[in-house]
Amino acid sequence: MxxxxxxxxxxxxxxxxxxxxxxxxxxxxxxxxxxxxxxxxxxxxxxxxxxxxxxxxxxxxxxxxxxxxxxxxxxxxxxxxxxxxxxxxxxxxxxxxxxxxxxxxxxxxxxxxxxxxxxxxxxxxxxxxxxxxxxxxxxxxxxxxxxxxxxxxxxxxxxxxxxxxxxxxxxxxxxxxxxxxxxxxxxxxxxxxxxxxxxxxxxxxxxxxxxxxxxxxxxARTAELVRADVEYLESLATDWYQQALDLEGVRLDRLILAPLALSLQRRVIRQFLAQALSKMPTFTQIEATISLIDAPNRTRTSTFSDGLAAEVAGKWIVVARSDRLSINI
The missing domain is CATH 3.40.50.620 (HUPs)
Incomplete structure (x- = not known):
């Protein structure tokens, strides 16, 4: 042929x-x-x-x-x-x-x-x-x-x-x-x-x-252009996520996240919640956790899946079972 x-x-x-x-x-x-x-x-x-x-x-x-x-x-x-x-x-x-x-x-x-x-x-x-x-x-x-x-x-x-x-x-x-x-x-x-x-x-x-x-x-061209932007933002978010994560990998330093643009905050929080939850986080869960970046100490989200919730603990954002939050943090 x-x-x-x-x-x-x-x-x-x-x-x-x-x-x-x-x-x-x-x-x-x-x-x-x-x-x-x-x-x-x-x-x-x-x-x-x-x-x-x-x-x-x-x-x-x-x-x-x-x-x-x-x-x-x-x-x-x-x-x-x-x-x-x-x-x-x-x-x-x-x-x-x-x-x-x-x-x-x-x-x-x-x-x-x-x-x-x-x-x-x-x-x-x-x-x-x-x-x-x-x-x-x-x-x-x-x-x-x-x-x-x-x-x-x-x-x-x-x-x-x-x-x-x-x-x-x-x-x-x-x-x-x-x-x-x-x-x-x-x-x-x-x-x-x-x-x-x-x-x-x-x-x-x-x-x-x-x-x-x-x-x-x-x-299709639009998809190609958006992909390049997304890949760049995701790589930046990964770098900030590693900086904000504590040594045990269970808490985020909200003081590091506070100056970031909202688009980066969303991506960092999504990466954090993806590790903590059994399912990929929803938009609502991500937004609720972002609100903790500037919230008073002990502020908590509503319960996520698996009985988990996020809470402010000093400079940290912590995800744990809601019945164990505010204890030994």
Whole structure:
């Protein structure tokens, strides 16, 4: 098959961003849809240039609409002459969140079994734009508007890479047709009872028609710009968090936090509460703890999860069980 502009685009992206170094052991997550088939074909075509070790992974949710997909992906992997690995589950709730959490845990297990150091998924510019808009209407802050990163660590040894974030879904569709790849059309993706599908099938096309034909690329660019800002702020917050944390790692020095900008205070407090609570802190919990920075001694928040609360103890902010606060502090 011919070398296409998409091959060149991905090849240059990998060079510029140093996403998948020469000789990397890569696990390609293939759902059977057009984006993942496009990615798999591209990586297979580039394999010799980059000397990668490639394998294909598929996650079968055990849902009725998934019957037959795994066999189709196995056939494509055989066409690519790549090892194929599949994990299947049962009784998985038919929600995006549950499916995503299980898929990533399954992919990590497969990566560990195959000695893969990078898991590659086919999230595109289109996904990035939709995710930004979806998170915006849900009330997400700047972190939610980052909307998919090029890479991140899943474990100490295994990374996640999304090399198609500058490629849109129209491009992957054209590529699959040119290469005659057997795309699986998932009925789930057409069901308008799911918010993401309504966003993709109704709202995004309407925005493009009524406001800006380039809305997708502009939203994706916004996500890229916001991510750079968020990464900078988060690194600053981590430095201040380490300075404000006591030697035992259980108290924050509010005198150090007081002069900081509110955006940094929020991030430091979030990092602190994330270590203390069993769940990620909510916006309300973070704001309540921030109010303690300038509060009188012994001021306390309402109870968080697990019976915990935060309290002012001299220059410190302490998180402990609410029935033990104000005792031996």
């Amino acid at each position: 011919p070398w296409t502009p998409l091959h060149s685009q991905l090849h240059q992206c990998l060079i510029d961003r140093q996403l998948l170094p020469i000789g990397t052991n890569i696990l390609i997550a293939v759902s059977g849809g057009q984006d993942s088939l496009c990615l798999g074909q591209l990586l297979r075509d580039l394999q010799n240039r980059w000397q990668w070790q490639l394998a294909v992974a598929h996650c079968d949710h055990g849902w009725a609409q998934d019957v037959g997909i795994a066999d189709r992906v196995a056939q494509v992997a055989a066409r690519w002459q790549l090892p194929f690995h599949c994990e299947t589950t049962a009784n998985l709730p038919e929600t995006d969140g549950a499916a995503r959490e299980w898929r990533y845990s399954a992919l990590v297990r497969i990566a560990q079994a195959t000695n893969s150091t990078q898991i590659v998924t086919a999230h595109t510019q289109t996904d990035r734009a939709e995710t930004l808009l979806y998170n915006l209407v849900r009330g997400a802050g700047a972190d939610g508007l980052c909307a998919l990163s090029w890479q991140r660590q899943l474990t100490a040894e295994i990374g996640l890479v999304r090399p198609l974030l500058a490629v849109n879904r129209a491009q992957t569709g054209d590529f699959c047709r040119e290469y005659q790849l057997p795309v699986w059309e998932d009925d789930y993706n057409q069901n308008l009872k799911y918010a993401r599908n309504r966003l993709r099938l109704e709202i995004m096309p309407q925005l493009a028609a009524d406001f800006n034909p380039q809305v997708e690329s502009h939203l």
